[in-house]
Amino acid sequence: MAIRQQVLYLWLAEGALDTETVGWAIHDGTGGKGPQLPGTEPPYATGLAALEDGWCLIQSPAPYPLYPGAEHEVSYLANEFIFERRVEIKAE
Amino acid sequence: MPAKNYKLTTQEMARFVADGFLRFDALIPDEINQAIIEELRPLEENKINQIVGLPAEAGGPPRPASLTPLSQCYPAPSVIGAMLNLPEVQGIIESLVGPDPLFDHDFVHRLPAGSTYQQHLHVDAVVDSADPTFDIQLFYFPQDVAAGAGGTRFVPATHLRRTRAEGVSRFQHLLGEQQYSGTAGTLMVFHHGLWHAGQPNPSDVDRWMYKIRLNPRVSQVKRWDMEDFEQIHNDASDHTFALMRHDSVAQVFRTMQPWQKGHESRYEQMQRARLWRYLSDDPRFDVDYYHTRIEQRGRIGREQD
Numbered sequence: 001m002a003i004r005q006q007v008l009y010l011w012l013a014e015g016a017l018d019t020e021t022v023g024w025a026i027h028d029g030t031g032g033k034g035p036q037l038p039g040t041e042p043p044y045a046t047g048l049a050a051l052e053d054g055w056c057l058i059q060s061p062a063p064y065p066l067y068p069g070a071e072h073e074v075s076y077l078a079n080e081f082i083f084e085r086r087v088e089i090k091a092e
Numbered sequence: 093m094p095a096k097n098y099k100l101t102t103q104e105m106a107r108f109v110a111d112g113f114l115r116f117d118a119l120i121p122d123e124i125n126q127a128i129i130e131e132l133r134p135l136e137e138n139k140i141n142q143i144v145g146l147p148a149e150a151g152g153p154p155r156p157a158s159l160t161p162l163s164q165c166y167p168a169p170s171v172i173g174a175m176l177n178l179p180e181v182q183g184i185i186e187s188l189v190g191p192d193p194l195f196d197h198d199f200v201h202r203l204p205a206g207s208t209y210q211q212h213l214h215v216d217a218v219v220d221s222a223d224p225t226f227d228i229q230l231f232y233f234p235q236d237v238a239a240g241a242g243g244t245r246f247v248p249a250t251h252l253r254r255t256r257a258e259g260v261s262r263f264q265h266l267l268g269e270q271q272y273s274g275t276a277g278t279l280m281v282f283h284h285g286l287w288h289a290g291q292p293n294p295s296d297v298d299r300w301m302y303k304i305r306l307n308p309r310v311s312q313v314k315r316w317d318m319e320d321f322e323q324i325h326n327d328a329s330d331h332t333f334a335l336m337r338h339d340s341v342a343q344v345f346r347t348m349q350p351w352q353k354g355h356e357s358r359y360e361q362m363q364r365a366r367l368w369r370y371l372s373d374d375p376r377f378d379v380d381y382y383h384t385r386i387e388q389r390g391r392i393g394r395e396q397d
Contacts, residue, residue: 009264013354013356014354019353020354022267022350023264023267025263025265072363073254073363074253074359074363076255076259077263
């Protein structure tokens with residue numbers, strides 16, 4: 001058996017883990033051999049719902065200092081939470 | 093629908109500022125839709141030949157160089173020129189980037205039937221300057237595109253985010269994203285900053301799309317049809333937390349896309365207001381007072397210096 005990682009990115013409405021999901025991305029290190037992953041609908045309504053389904057949080061966004069003069073700019077979605085699930089698959 | 097003079101209305105301009113795109117279904121007549129494919133074929137071939145270093149000898153109309161005024165691109169009898177010269181198309185172009193903008197580049201995006209090619213979300217070109225001026229990109233679909241059959245995917249209202257293409261690629265899906273499908277002759281007009289991506293074409297029909305980017309060469313201020321301007325252009329007191337109107341430009345700017353939730357939407361409103369200040373030549377325009385209260389205090393501070 002071998003361990004592979006599945007990674008789930010959730011972008012949430014705000015900096016709290018229990019706010020709504022507004023964006024998502026999934027990367028499957030099992031090559032499709034692990035548990036089925038959600039499709040095109042938001043996989044979880046909140047970050048907390050992902051925890052409750054067994055995903056482990058590996059990164060959450062820290063508040064960041066604002067650049068003087070750019071306090072009101074909008075850029076990349078900032079509330080990025082990254083989760084992982086380690087999956088045992090049959091070795092090649 | 094645009095005004096009788098084919099220019100956009102203030103309402104449509106406000107929607108463009110808020111969402112970063114406008115869509116005009118079946119705007120281009122069938123005689124152009126049917127004829128243009130034969131002109132797009134050599135244009136596509138010549139572009140590819142140029143990229144790989146082969147002579148561009150596929151025929152077709154002369155290809156314009158960047159910085160050419162649009163009026164000098166694709167002269168008659170070009171079908172592309174006929175499409176671009178339609179009064180309906182000229183009215184849209186002039187409303188957004190003024191008369192006779194500069195040709196930036198164009199490209200024929202043909203997705204062969206069965207194509208599995210898929211792009212990440214991206215913005216075109218490089219991260220842009222901080223000023224509010226903008227280019228437009230016309231996306232013209234001369235044939236019907238069925239749902240899921242290779243239509244361009246895009247995320248409404250992402251155009252005011254200052255990002256680089258490679259940074260946007262991490263977002264696989266955002267709530268409210270759309271994939272184009274529609275009838276022949278539909279024209280989409282994008283603000284240059286809108287996030288978008290090419291999609292696979294699992295259908296058994298090639299998907300054709302002609303894209304052209306245009307740069308303004310004059311001020312973009314008040315180029316549209318102004319008949320409804322005074323009626324819906326609000327003053328800075330239009331404020332959700334005090335007295336607000338429901339029939340104003342501000343109300344259009346308060347309308348958020350599904351991915352724009354939480355307090356972040358206030359900064360989106362500020363960016364929309366900033367762009368509208370430029371377009372409407374009203375440096376005091378505001379939505380929900382965010383700019384105004386800061387600027388009021390700023391004036392006091394400067395008076396005491």
